[in-house]
Amino acid sequence: MHMSGGDGLRGRVLVIDGGSGRAARRFPPREGRPAPALTRILSAIAPQVLLATDGVDSVLLPAAVDADTVRDHLRAAARHPGPLLLHVGGHLVRDRGTGALALELDRDRLPWRVLEEELRLRPMQSGTLVIGDLSADADALPQLRVQPSPLGAGLPLWAAVNPDVTQVGTFTRALVEALHGGRPGAGERLTPEQLQQQVHHVLRPETQIVVSHAPGWQVFRNTSRRLGPTLVGAELPSVAGPSPVPPATASATAPVPVVTQRSPETVTVELPLTADVPPFDMPPLPVNPPTVHLTQSGLPPVRQEPAVPVTFAVPVQDDLAPYRGAIGAIVAAADAGEHARAVNEAITLERNAVRSHGTDSEPVLKLRQVRAHVTRLAGLQREATLLYRDVALSLLDTRGADDPETRQAAANAEACWRAIEDDADARRLGPDLVRLRQALPDTRRLSAVERHLSRLRGDTPPPPSRTPEDTAPEDIVDDVVEDAVEDAVEVLASDDVSATDPADDARDDTAEDSPEDTAEDASEESVHRAS
Template sequence: MPGTVLLLAASPAGKGCLVDAASVLPVLAAVPPAVLAGTETANVVELADPLEPQAVLTRLRAAAASPGPLTLFVTGQLQLDRRQRLPHLALARTTPATVRYTGFPWHWFREELRLRAVGTTTLVLDLHADAESWVWLRANALDCGPTVAVHGRVAPPPGRWRVAVPTYMKAVATVLRSGGRPPLEQLHHMAAARIAGEGEVGDLVLSGTGTGLPSGGSMGAGMGVRAGAGAGTGAGAGAGTGTVAVPPTAPGAALAIPAPSGPLPPLPAHIPRAPVPPAPVDTDPHLAIAAAVQAGRHADADALAARWERSAAVEHGVGSEETLHWAEVRADLAMFAGDAARSCRAWMAVAGARLTAGQPVDAPAVEAAVDRAHHQWGRIGETDSARELGPVLAELRARVPGRREGALDHVHRQLRRLQLQTQS
């Protein structure tokens, strides 16, 4: 039976644009339709920077009515409307004030796809969230419906005066153009692995079926990828040594966080035990940490990660990968707790430890740690804390400039702005 493919790339025109969504369409269009659909023949519908939500709805409705397999490749940015605080896919005319009328409500995807048979519909997503949507995603699932398989990522805002590139979707297209069409879950992991070295910060990794997207992970530069596997509420962890990123809280959602193998080790007697409830020795500590984060028990999550960090330091050494793994987990946990200053300090400490261990300044793991410290520094709301950490970050940036041109200059400009604020 012929398949149907909908290629949708949308982002606002002008200064509200977070991602150059349409840039992915030529790459996807170069993939044979049958490969895009995973069927012998397929029909492809392309929507590039559509203006009206009703036009998108018409095309989506027609695609959903097709009897064969349906694959939707959606690239763009998420924004919340100011009245109902619901996520929308921003279209060409969307502004923060007009999202409700000019954006495409995300729940329209769920409503139009809800009657399709299980196993016939797949959403492949590469989305960037604005600041409000990113906060919303920490407490809500991006509901795509119980019968739809979802693979992809949601990235945080790229920063002021920057327009992001849909690297995940371009990686998907690159894999598909290389010949053959691997199973979608494998395609997802292959695409995620391709962008793991590009400094993606704090992405939510989506891979599963249903309203509780059952996966989590982060795409850390050069660090490998962690993502859940399977459907429903099950989850697994991929290979690698990546850092933790917890997906949105949702009923029934299982959280998967990267883990070293092995049971929970006992702590040496001379190391004080963290005040957290004991876990069975055969329990993956990452699952316990994820559950604590999901429940809002951020202090418990950090205490458990700290316990593992101390144990790893005693067993493997302070600068070991095992210890640095847990330091990175704690840096991300600080981010999830909303403590940007603590997260910034932790990432700078990780970068310093890697440099002290002899890793080169252009090592992907070193660059990723400094990039994440820089990212969190920009989110610190307290002027005093930002001003305190700024010179330390500037010194680190001078050693590790990273791959983003002007990163050190950005730190110096922000420091001057903070100084002027203090003087005024």
């Protein structure tokens, strides 16, 4: 089914982020910590990429509370005349009374059959796809292994069900990364089958994959740049990954749900060629080809040097290209002391990018760091802390805790937090910084943040052993040099991010703490602008 955005019908994306049987999901999976919010992961990509129409309405339910509210949103989405993409995430449980599957919400449970009841009246030509990123209780897993899967009964579903609750989000993150990269050489729109091999490859072997949607619907927009025509004509089939959905026949009935396991095997597709037709444009060979001697008699053979491999650079899209001039003007205004103008222009620029790319897309996160940078220069340390904290949380969900830019954003948030002059404001933000540091692998920084928060609260814990993080802080390093415009644009457009290790920059001071120097008592990491 080909979907075109020029038919005047807007698309709709509905994201239902259910519960996981634990507290609110805000940080990446850790020991004893649930999975990240799926709405935050999906906000890293534009709705027009998730649903390849010219206009898309997005409805996000980041913390679905009760079943009645979710049912109302499902009913409204089912009445939408245009294409619909429904993303459902959360934890599946087995109802002890009825034995049916249900999606766990924060304060309620939504029977899974409600999805089929609300969507069954949608016309097939409207276009509907349900994506599920789910975990399941041990009691529900045997029921899910039945073929056909009860999850896909009556639903155009593409879902991944994992027995580990902390794996919720892996499927969605893999889909977002696949859509960011696109598929070079393919058309302007992609089908789920064209992405399934790449997405399924990152899932654990025990993950159950359920596919019950009709094949061939071009749902997603291909964001990859076209690399030119291929050698093989368009009439030949493309080499695609194995699809768990059998091809539709002329007498196709309702699609049958299929449960598959991820397989590491490589599938080779051979293009058929008849014996009497030479491949491509190769001229016919003579009946009696002459013998050709490659070396002359009496001369030693010439040794051929090994060929030097040539790497062709793939064109990289510069997401910041439309904003580079404005970024330079904003940073130049901040350096000139026009802080109010710089902050206001940074806010306007970020809002424009949100409308074009999505709330937590890559360009928006970089522009948000520009805004945090000029906000800090204006002396608004509390606001800068909040901005850097939000960037760090978004990067935690989309890139993970080990990404250098994630760690740098967290370091910037901590440095701005330590610079807040109002102790009451610093105390209120302290728990957020503690939770942020808990999500990162550096336990030394977590201890330093906890000690600084204890001092702000007036606690008097026993003095800890001296560490480099507790030495007097270095001055905040300003990355903006004399040529502010060119330097800001160059750094912000770069893909390389340098994360500063506070242990390397701290002074080796072994003196004990004293009440007089508590303000200088903890290391302050260098604040960098967006990378």
